[in-house]
Amino acid sequence: MSGEEIFFEQIRSAGCLSYLLGCAKDKVCVVIDPEIDKAADYVELAKFFGSAIHYAIDTHTHADHNSACKVLRERYGIKTVMHRATDAPYIDVSVEDGDEIKFGQQSLRVVYTPGHTQDAMCLLFKDRIFTGDTLLIGGCGRTDLPGGNAESQYQSLLKLKSLGDEIRVYPGHDYREAVSTLGEEKQKNARMLVSTQEEFVHFMTSRKPPLPRKIQEALEWNRTPIQGTQRGRGEGI
């Protein structure tokens, strides 16, 4: 039963998607494409699952955000993993096409997919694939940044096309338009489906999720004028 063998979280951060994937039995996990602002959060999340992070893996050299790999290595002694084509000078474990990245009783298979960058790889895990920027939902990574190559990218997409249709794609970004309809929400949104106010209030007040990380800073900023520029409160439309 897959649900008991692994634990899995998708973490959004600054427009990027990171993943924590763990072996439930041996209590070890990996983090894929960690983003620097969330470095401590991944470690906490791993602890929440009673585990520790064994590898921090970047699917490629990111040009749009700072990787947390270096920080996870420095502060927590976590081993960093990238494809051997990378220039990054802080990598403990270099991998190549077909390699297995083992953590406990689980493992990720490296599928080398250059094109977005020269060091881009996807990571296949049973019926999931972590595609970094090689394949996005409805798109793919651009090929005009340093190390990009459109021909290689075409070949890499062909490689992914040869894999099974049922494999679930977990990309490094999600650029789709975020839209729904009121009809769909009325039908599917658990918060819209609660039938009494009492039930709703109980649902909303019985859990206390952690505060947003930047709540103090955000509320301070959003509730104060820029010094010396106050033009008085709203005047009505």
Next chain:
Amino acid sequence: MSGEEIFFEQIRSAGCLSYLLGCAKDKVCVVIDPEIDKAADYVELAKFFGSAIHYAIDTHTHADHNSACKVLRERYGIKTVMHRATDAPYIDVSVEDGDEIKFGQQSLRVVYTPGHTQDAMCLLFKDRIFTGDTLLIGGCGRTDLPGGNAESQYQSLLKLKSLGDEIRVYPGHDYREAVSTLGEEKQKNARMLVSTQEEFVHFMTSRKPPLPRKIQEALEWNRTPIQGTQRGRGEGI
């Protein structure tokens, strides 16, 4: 023909969703829930449509990120709009339930929806509604932060339930899991559907989108060791 009367963009930033909505005829637009890091980008985007931003509107006092309203007001003289229940001291135009926020020949109708915060409102525009954190896709804003109230939130969701099913929901965040399947991508992803390498390479190399904003910083960070901690290049798995 709606496509010619307005222009519309959904902008993702640091986990938040902002919107630029404009009157194509009169070349004026509004920005909804702008995020501080993108302040200059909204202004540029408005220019791209040959227009200028008339109003910067916050659907509520955000507790998770810094609003750009203050900056847009200060640097660009854009008028700021919020519900009159807000505490924010830099608001030019205070609105309440039923008010119309006009820009050119278009207008947004205010639907007051307290609950996530005391000053939360949704903005109805023809067949679209901008719901801020009042209604998210598959969820709704929490009610345990400053100004939150679960009873009010229930009533506000009832109010939204009374609107038409066909109305499209554009929320302030998108917390859904980002996942697809290889089968779906093979069928629907334009990049996967290109049938020859030549065509693909042409497609990928004929456009030059702007560079990522933080490319210099990101590549610098991602390609250098933390000073004095280099342990040498990867050793193979």
